[in-house]
Amino acid sequence: MALCSKCKKEKAVIYLRHEGIYLCKECFRQYFEERAEKTLKEVNVLDRISGKLVTVAVSGGKDSLNTLYLIKRFSEKYDFEVNALLINEGIKGYREHTVKAFLKHVKNININYVMVNVKDELGFTVDEAAKLFFEGKIEWRPCTVCGVIRRYLLNKVSRKLGAEYLATGHNLDDEVQTVLMNILRGDIQALIRGGALVKAEHAKLVSRIKPLHYIYEKESLIHSLIIGLKTPFVECPYAPLSLRWSIREFLNRIEAGNPGFKLKFLSKMDEVRNKVYNALRIVKFTECKICGEPSAKEICKTCEMKLKIQSLLKP
Secondary structure, three states, X not given: OOEOOOOOOOEOOEEEOOOOEEEOHHHHHHHHXXXXXXXXXXXXXXXXXXXXXXXXXXXXXHHHHHHHHHHHHHHHHHOXXXXXXXXXXXXXXXXXXXXXXXXXXXXXXXXXXXEEEHHHHHOOOHHHHHXXXXXXXXOOOHHHHHHHHHHHHHHHHHHHOOOOEEEOOOOHHHHHHHXXXXXXXXXXXXXXXXXXXXXXXXXXXXXXXXXXXOOXXXXXXXXXXXXXXXXXXXXXXXXXXXXXXXXHHHXXXXXXXXXXXXXXXXXXXXHHHHHHHHHHOOOOOEEOOOOOOEEOOOOOHXXXXXXXXXXXXXO
């Protein structure tokens, strides 16, 4: 293994192809942390966060645990409060393993947390919704149901906790996949409402921050191993059914032949967002007439799903 390109002393543990450098454990840990800190500074979050609360959306996977680790570190430097929030969707063979990792980690770092069960909140699990999809009784794929209800509950609960920001573990790979998905769907409004900071557009919405916005998934994995995060290597059983799965493979092939493509693509997309947001963003949020949560329509997507799924699950 080559020597670290930075310190010139220690053996490298990773080669950053997009940078053309080798880094040892300590130099990579510093690089990772500094990159995340710079990302949040560039969107003017860290300079105005003192005394406030940041809730971290944690699943128990590497990215969310890395995010919790980083936010906890930054809280000591920038003087703000942190807690963790896990949404248990009820996916057997997957979520119970990540919940164990989550509980062990928050105990080790002595941080307050809240765990919410989708079954208790909405009356069904993602597994039950998936069964209805496979039976042809609903049109929403499991990943669609999961994504909608997770965003809904993460916002609702973090707001009730009094959070100024909701931090999520979306890495660079996730973000580029989302951009391409929105392009393919022709969803201009979703396309321009993104970035390392997604500002709240309604009094009941909590602004979201993404410290890993410019950090590759591989880098997140290596960092989790270096700092000793214990996370299970399990994949959601429904992931291969999603459009994201195919897009991920497509983008990985491009990146393999063009190191740094994803980073350049996302950086340019963020530049475009900043330039056109005020001119093109037209979605206005109201409140769902059923649950009272923010919605672009009279009835929010979560309530729409809830009503139909619950009616089909009745004996």
